[in-house]
Amino acid sequence: MNLKGKILMKKSQKNNQLLNKIILGDALDIIKKIDDDSIDVALTDPPYFLDKLDNNWQFNKVSDQRNRQVIKSLPAGMKFDRNQGINFYNWYLKVAKEIYRVLKPGGFFFSFSSPRLYHRMASAIDDAGLLIKDCFLWVYTQNQAKAMGLDHFIDKMEISQKEKDKLKDKLKDWKTPQIKSVFEPIVMAQKPTDGTFLENMIKNKVGLFNTRVKVGANMFPSNLFIIDGINEIMDKYFLIGKPSKNEKLYFNKHMTVKPLTLCEHLLKLSVFDNNGVVLDPFTGSGTTLLAAKNLKLNYIGIDINKEYIDIANERLNMQSNKLL
Ligand SMILES: C[S@@+](CC[C@H](N)C(=O)[O-])C[C@H]1O[C@@H](n2cnc3c(N)ncnc32)[C@H](O)[C@@H]1O
Numbered sequence: 001m002n003l004k005g006k007i008l009m010k011k012s013q014k015n016n017q018l019l020n021k022i023i024l025g026d027a028l029d030i031i032k033k034i035d036d037d038s039i040d041v042a043l044t045d046p047p048y049f050l051d052k053l054d055n056n057w058q059f060n061k062v063s064d065q066r067n068r069q070v071i072k073s074l075p076a077g078m079k080f081d082r083n084q085g086i087n088f089y090n091w092y093l094k095v096a097k098e099i100y101r102v103l104k105p106g107g108f109f110f111s112f113s114s115p116r117l118y119h120r121m122a123s124a125i126d127d128a129g130l131l132i133k134d135c136f137l138w139v140y141t142q143n144q145a146k147a148m149g150l151d152h153f154i155d156k157m158e159i160s161q162k163e164k165d166k167l168k169d170k171l172k173d174w175k176t177p178q179i180k181s182v183f184e185p186i187v188m189a190q191k192p193t194d195g196t197f198l199e200n201m202i203k204n205k206v207g208l209f210n211t212r213v214k215v216g217a218n219m220f221p222s223n224l225f226i227i228d229g230i231n232e233i234m235d236k237y238f239l240i241g242k243p244s245k246n247e248k249l250y251f252n253k254h255m256t257v258k259p260l261t262l263c264e265h266l267l268k269l270s271v272f273d274n275n276g277v278v279l280d281p282f283t284g285s286g287t288t289l290l291a292a293k294n295l296k297l298n299y300i301g302i303d304i305n306k307e308y309i310d311i312a313n314e315r316l317n318m319q320s321n322k323l324l
Pocket of ligand 1: 025026027028044045046047048054055056254256257258281282283284285286287288302303304305308
């Protein structure tokens with residue numbers, strides 16, 4: 001075997017050790033162990049850098065019932081800190097650079113986002129060298145409104161009770177500017193192809209979309225997913241609900257579980273190679289990996305919290321996914 005062959009062999013062995021596993025650790029450290037140009041699709045739902053849901057996400061602080069109350073009384077997004085977006089951008093730029101490195105040429109990067117910090121995510125991915133191709137919208141109607149009334153603050157003002165009551169009455173319908181959020185944008189990015197789309201597909205087995213994957217009333221795949229019938233035209237699109245308790249499974253304490261159908265759909269659209277490898281560096285309860293497993297693809301998962309890895313492994317090990 002020549003030197004190049006030996007190097008290639010060594011490389012693939014390196015990836016083999018990670019294949020179909022979830023590795024515990026910080027994504028930025030673990031990704032470094034993945035070979036260059038070896039991943040077909042990265043599909044992930046990173047921390048959005050909202051209150052406590054950042055790159056230091058700790059299971060106990062987030063999933064504990066008491067702390068969930070804290071999050072409820074100070075809803076995510078309430079702390080309108082300008083640094084939040086910049087910190088997120090700086091961190092996600094590093095993540096996206098690593099994702100660029102490990103993706104095969106033409107490989108896709110799908111990243112769930114929040115409406116408020118989407119611009120930072122898309123810019124980080126763009127600045128890392130990936131091409132922003134589109135934006136999927138996952139639209140749903142079930143969500144809690146997070147806006148707050150001001151009575152509590154008016155009560156603390158040093159004015160008479162009469163003035164307080166008057167002010168409360170005047171502002172009774174006026175709340176903090178948080179609109180009820182009913183969609184999640186998903187960045188669709190691609191590593192530049194090596195040559196034309198055709199040359200790249202032949203060489204790297206990735207880079208085109210499978211348009212046989214129809215949605216809704218047998219329609220060409222679009223960038224809109226909705227869960228509730230809105231009207232006759234919208235109903236023709238792909239309807240995807242938030243995951244039910246049955247889908248998440250009874251032991252799943254993760255707060256931000258994504259729908260399995262949506263993850264499967266994005267993989268069906270973009271993975272051509274039967275031996276393809278899907279990466280999720282922020283695995284959580286493992287929805288992306290479960291989608292990859294259901295489609296008989298390889299995966300590599302990473303999460304910083306052992307508790308979520310245990311949940312994800314339990315989901316992956318339950319062969320009764322047909323029950324979902
Ligand atoms: C939004 S959740 C993913 C949820 C997942 N899509 C699901 O369906 O269950 C993000 C995950 O990123 C993990 N995380 C946060 N910071 C991390 C880091 N620096 N490295 C690796 N994982 C991290 C959290 O533990 C959390 O489980």
